[in-house]
Amino acid sequence: MNKVDLAALRENYTKGSLDVSDVLPSPIQEFHKWFNQAVDSQILEPNAMHLCTVSPDGKPSARIVLLKTLDATGFTFYTNYQSRKGHQMDANPNACLTFFWGELERQVRIEGTIEKVDAKDSDNYFAVRPRGSQIGAWVSNQSEVVENREVLIEKEKAFIEKFEGQEVPRPAHWGGYRLVPNYIEFWQGRPSRLHDRIAYTLEESGSWKIERLSP
Numbered sequence: 001m002n003k004v005d006l007a008a009l010r011e012n013y014t015k016g017s018l019d020v021s022d023v024l025p026s027p028i029q030e031f032h033k034w035f036n037q038a039v040d041s042q043i044l045e046p047n048a049m050h051l052c053t054v055s056p057d058g059k060p061s062a063r064i065v066l067l068k069t070l071d072a073t074g075f076t077f078y079t080n081y082q083s084r085k086g087h088q089m090d091a092n093p094n095a096c097l098t099f100f101w102g103e104l105e106r107q108v109r110i111e112g113t114i115e116k117v118d119a120k121d122s123d124n125y126f127a128v129r130p131r132g133s134q135i136g137a138w139v140s141n142q143s144e145v146v147e148n149r150e151v152l153i154e155k156e157k158a159f160i161e162k163f164e165g166q167e168v169p170r171p172a173h174w175g176g177y178r179l180v181p182n183y184i185e186f187w188q189g190r191p192s193r194l195h196d197r198i199a200y201t202l203e204e205s206g207s208w209k210i211e212r213l214s215p
Contacts, residue, residue: 013105013189018196020212027184027200027208028072031108038101050098053088061088068125074180075110076117078125080142082173089114089177097179105189112181122175134168135159
């Protein structure tokens with residue numbers, strides 16, 4: 001296998017620009033605009049986002065999750081409450097999300113605090129998931145050690161039989177989290193690494209301060 005020269009891997013970004021005068025007053029509105037453009041560009045899973053959490057002893061942990069709801073209150077995703085990230089978010093509600101849409105040479109960074117969504121909202125979302133995914137939520141003790149895949153397959157068969165002929169209820173250990181933002185940064189790649197960065201910071205008054213950052 002040929003050795004890859006990592007230092008030589010680089011792109012010169014030329015697809016767009018961004019200025020304070022270009023953005024909307026609300027970062028949620030601006031995100032909606034960027035997200036719709038990502039969808040229109042047919043990017044694979046434009047709602048995939050990098051979630052970073054922090055353990056009680058200050059160690060960061062990150063993974064990709066999927067954005068499922070976005071409104072004025074924040075960014076919502078669903079997972080197992082007993083997972084590693086679930087325990088970390090319960091202990092330390094500070095978290096960060098990052099979207100990277102390479103095809104558009106764009107990145108969005110969102111910082112804020114985590115809260116659980118209402119049980120009714122979790123029920124409503126769980127009800128529209130594919131049945132296989134609903135069964136999977138019962139099967140997986142997420143993040144716990146499992147002896148082999150056969151254990152999961154056998155548990156899946158057992159739950160398929162258990163819920164045969166009926167709707168699959170939402171397990172109590174599974175539901176939604178919402179990241180309520182206090183900082184959102186929009187990044188647009190530019191030539192010569194002189195990228196455009198526009199940051200929104202939530203002020204005590206509830207309004208958003210908009211600033212340009214040095215690349």
